[in-house]
Amino acid sequence: MASTYLSRTPASASNRRTWTFSAWVKRSNPSGVNVIFQQGIAGNYFKMNFQGEVLRWRGVTTGSNQAYLTTNRVFRDTSAWYHIVARFDSTNATAGDRMRLYINGVEETSFSTDVNPPLNYEGYVNTTDPIDIGRDNTANDSFFEGSMSHVHFIDGTAYDASAFGETDANGVWKIKTSPSVTYGTNGFFILKDGNSVTDQSGNSNNFTVAGGTLTNTEDNPSNVFCVLNPLSHLKGWTTTDGNTTFNSGTVTDWSSAVAGTIGASTGKYYWEVKFTSGDAYSILGVLPLDQYWRCNKGSTTENVYNYAQNIQFDTSGSGSLRNYVSSNTTFPQVSLNDIFSFAMDMDNRKCWIGVNGVWYNSGNPATGTNPTWDTTEFNSDWDGGFVPFTQGYYISNSTEFKFNFGNGYFGTTAVASAGTNASGIGIFEYDVPTGYTALSTKGLNL
DSSP, X not given: OOOOEEEEOOSSOOOSSEEEEEEEEEESOSSSEEEEEEEEETTEEEEEEEETTEEEEEEEETTEEEEEEEESSOOXXXXXXXXXXXXXXXXXXXXXXXXXXXXXXXEOOOEEEEEOOOTTOOOSSSSSXXXXXXXXXTTTBXXXXXXXXXXXXXXXXXXXXXXXXXXXXXXXXXXXXXXXXXXXXXOEEEOSSSSOOSOOSSSOXXXXXXXXXXXXXXXXXXXXXXXXXXXXXXXXXXXXXXXXXXXXXXXXXXXXXXXXXXXXXXXXXXXXXEEEXXXXXXXXXXXXXXXXXXXXXXXXXXXXXXXXXXXXXXXXXXXXXXXXXXXXXXEOOOOTTOEEEEEXXXXXXXXXXXXXXXXXGGOBTTTTBSOSBOTTTSOGGGTTOEEEEEEEEOSSSOOEEEEESSBSEETTEEOXXXXXXXXXXXXXXXXXXXXXXXXXXXXXXX
């Protein structure tokens, strides 16, 4: 469970009637309570959080809701970054304009709960109570599961979303990296470029990492990386560490398959996987995109590996290469904590697997020689492209894989020594073959 949060206690109170909060967030878990920010104490606070799939923003005084919005819109996409702007101005004569909420530059107008504050309401923001990013600070729970970037707080001015973002030539909402805003006394700007909690507003309103570990990620609103897709959840298995670690749990059937959030039909891509636990049915590979639906079969089971190219192995002996048209072949013995490299060339329909920096069968993705799978497997039946996937079957140990799609970590452990990467996209343990890049939105557009 997540336990990381940031905290700051202001030295003095300031404007409690007019303020703005802006942040880019990416969810890892579309269920439960995930707090984005909260300031106050028990019974008196302002809080913004995901409540399951919806977003809530409310102000509470002596235990009573004085300001409260709950969206009808749902936020279940774990591959997306959302830009959230909360504009508060209780001095506004128009009640409906006192709390205004923007998502990716567009104002939300449909709410299941719509309680605007009284005129000149002084909520529990800009007090001397603690303000926490990423947890409920009155109960020490409901930690945010996911990533955040470019977190702003504005003291004394109500800005709309255009102060912090803008639409590019392709119609995509993007960050204004250095917005022209007035922060006021208690205003701050953190998590600008990386995991720094040092205030970039000029106010020196720095935060501390008060719990857990704040991990830097290459994944950001300008370049979204592949992760595992928890929405294909069936039963028993889990994804953690920003949906980069897979654990099959104690599932004793084939319902524990999960695929990545990004696939490709053209281009050349590289990723790594660390094997940290598993039985005889620990499976890694690539799945045709038009077979993606097999990862989510409701309550039924599905041998997804029968429709994919994959390696099946355990730590007690050699593995086997599997695909949907040719016979199995033997793969070298693997051990716990081995790191697998995948190089997928969708331009020439070939794929290579390596272990601990050595490509299987003397393969060379850079020159295109000795692929693990070639056009025999990547035939015209699967023109829609491929996506990374994994599957496990519990016998006596859960299968656990830690994927590095370019963030430079296996779980929460950084790569030991980053390899070369000519594309400049992503950080990996081993050298990225010439001509290959990370599975990310920028990588797809090279």
